[in-house]
Amino acid sequence: MKRVCRLNRKRGEAITTQTGMIVAGLVLAAIITLTFLDKAVNDLKGETLEKNYIARDIALALDAVYAAPGDIEYTYSMRDYKYVVEIRDNMVRVRKNLGESDNVAGVYDYFGSNREGSKMAYRIIPSPGSEAPALVHLGNRDGNLFVMADNAAVERNAAFA
Amino acid sequence: MRHLHKHLHSLLKSKRGISLSYKMFMWVPRFIYTIVVVATIFWVISSFIMTRTNVYDAESKILASAAYYSGNGFSKSDPDTGRVYTGVIDSESFSTKRLGDLLVNDKPLIVGRFVKKQAAVDYQLGQQPGQAIYTDKDRYERWQPLAQAGGKGEGSKAVYSDVRYAAVLDPATGRTAGYVVETVFIASG
Numbered sequence: 008m009k010r011v012c013r014l015n016r017k018r019g020e021a022i023t024t025q026t027g028m029i030v031a032g033l034v035l036a037a038i039i040t041l042t043f044l045d046k047a048v049n050d051l052k053g054e055t056l057e058k059n060y061i062a063r064d065i066a067l068a069l070d071a072v073y074a075a076p077g078d079i080e081y082t083y084s085m086r087d088y089k090y091v092v093e094i095r096d097n098m099v100r101v102r103k104n105l106g107e108s109d110n111v112a113g114v115y116d117y118f119g120s121n122r123e124g125s126k127m128a129y130r131i132i133p134s135p136g137s138e139a140p141a142l143v144h145l146g147n148r149d150g151n152l153f154v155m156a157d158n159a160a161v162e163r164n165a166a167f168a
Numbered sequence: 169m170r171h172l173h174k175h176l177h178s179l180l181k182s183k184r185g186i187s188l189s190y191k192m193f194m195w196v197p198r199f200i201y202t203i204v205v206v207a208t209i210f211w212v213i214s215s216f217i218m219t220r221t222n223v224y225d226a227e228s229k230i231l232a233s234a235a236y237y238s239g240n241g242f243s244k245s246d247p248d249t250g251r252v253y254t255g256v257i258d259s260e261s262f263s264t265k266r267l268g269d270l271l272v273n274d275k276p277l278i279v280g281r282f283v284k285k286q287a288a289v290d291y292q293l294g295q296q297p298g299q300a301i302y303t304d305k306d307r308y309e310r311w312q313p314l315a316q317a318g319g320k321g322e323g324s325k326a327v328y329s330d331v332r333y334a335a336v337l338d339p340a341t342g343r344t345a346g347y348v349v350e351t352v353f354i355a356s357g
Contacts, residue, residue, distance in 0.1 A: 028195045036202050043210040050217045063223045067230055074234030074241075076252035116275045118234070150239065 038155040049103075049111050057092060058101040058113030065092065065143065069101045072147045073118055080146035082138040085133060085159075092143065092153055105132070119152035129154040224278060228328035228353035231271065231280060231303075236332070240270045242282075242301075244337050257284070257336045258342065264301040271303050279308045280353040284336065287346035311354045328353045 049055045065083060072081050085092075085141040091107075094102040094117075101113035131154070141159040146152070155161060203221035235241040236254050242261040244253040262284060285298040302308050330351040335344040 024192065028192070028198075031193070032199060035199055036206055039203055039206045043207065043262075044316050047213055050214050055190065055217075056221070058220050058340055067227060069224060070227070070230045074230060074238050076237050076239055076254070077250065116277075118231070118271050118275065139229055163325075 042125065045162060046111050048069040054103060055111060055113070057088065058103070058111075059115070060113070061085070061090060061092070062099045062101045062113035062115040063093070065101075065145070066115040069094070069099070069117040072145045073152055075147055078146070078148050080144055083143045083145060084115050085143065087140065089135065089141075091133070091135045092131040093129070094131075115144065127152055127154065128164045131156045132160045132162070134158055184244060194200070224326060224353070224355035225328055226348045227278060228280070228351075229330065229332075230356070231275075231278070231353065232330050232332075232351045234270065234280065235267060236334075238270060238352070240266075242266055255334055257334045257349070259336050259338055262299065262301060262336070264305065267301050276356075278353055278355045279311060280351060281308055283350045283352075285348050285350065287333070287348055308354065309357070315354045326355050328355065 008157055026062045046055075068081055071123050072079055091102045091105055093102070097116055097118070098118060099113075099115050100109065103111075114144055131141065142157040143159070144155040144157070146155070196251045202229055223228050238249060239245050239252050239254060241252075241287075242263075243255050244256040244261075247252065262282075267282070280303045281300055282302075283298055283300045286296050313323050315327045318323075332349050332351070334347055334349050336347045
């Protein structure tokens with residue numbers, strides 16, 4: 008008995024093709040949704056606002072420390088926030104974790120000097136198990152800005168992206 | 169395999185094949201529209217959520233103070249002790265170059281201008297022209313008309329001004345005179 012393949016028929020071909028295209032469209036929409044979902048969830052949970060706020064807070068504190076006459080050290084408490092703070096290239100970046108992209112990170116500029124030896128590159132990673140807040144010390148010594156931290160790991164001049 | 173190839177070849181040549189090809193081709197713009205619609209939905213959602221904090225008012229005050237308080241600003245400083253005499257401006261240091269060296273790493277969203285003018289009493293005794301210095305003169309002059317227009321929204325420019333009184337030291341004569349320093353910062357929205 009000859010087997011009849013329904014898919015070879017006219018209606019079968021059209022349905023198969025259309026179904027395939029619909030599935031492909033849904034997969035594409037899902038991929039795009041997942042791409043934007045991360046940012047949307049961050050915005051809805053308020054994390055984007057928190058990161059932007061902390062980035063501006065630290066950047067303005069750096070500006071004030073830079074503007075001070077003489078040597079100064081200012082301690083900024085991260086309170087309950089366990090965000091990673093990067094200070095380099097005259098920008099403060101605040102991320103939820105190391106792998107987070109700049110699109111969802113809090114970013115703000117600060118002033119600094121172009122003098123030799125005064126360029127900063129720091130990454131502050133709060134200790135995950137510690138209940139004590141991370142304390143970021145921003146200082147100005149002999150016209151050069153420096154950064155230290157308590158209850159957090161500090162990477163200096165690391166070759167991070 | 170040859171049978172499949174022959175079947176596909178005859179399909180594409182036939183009227184049914186052409187119709188199928190056209191339908192498949194029309195899925196390309198549908199994919200593009202899908203991307204546009206999904207992206208627009210997320211953009212609309214995010215536009216109703218506040219995620220930015222406007223700190224230009226505080227920032228302009230800090231930047232203005234940087235020029236007065238910093239040892240690399242335009243205030244008189246003692247080269248031996250490093251003490252900065254805030255409130256006393258060294259007229260030789262009141263220059264765009266000095267200000268540029270202080271604030272050398274430009275902030276792309278805010279520019280400023282300091283204008284030094286004689287105090288009223290000194291002006292009556294002998295008029296001296298005012299002097300203006302900039303953090304970024306080209307950008308300031310481009311943004312000034314936009315700031316004066318007073319528009320709101322994305323791309324608008326907001327003005328933050330400050331006035332301080334200072335004594336200006338003339339190193340050549342050693343004399344000080346009273347001046348008014350008007351500071352204007354323009355921030356991009």
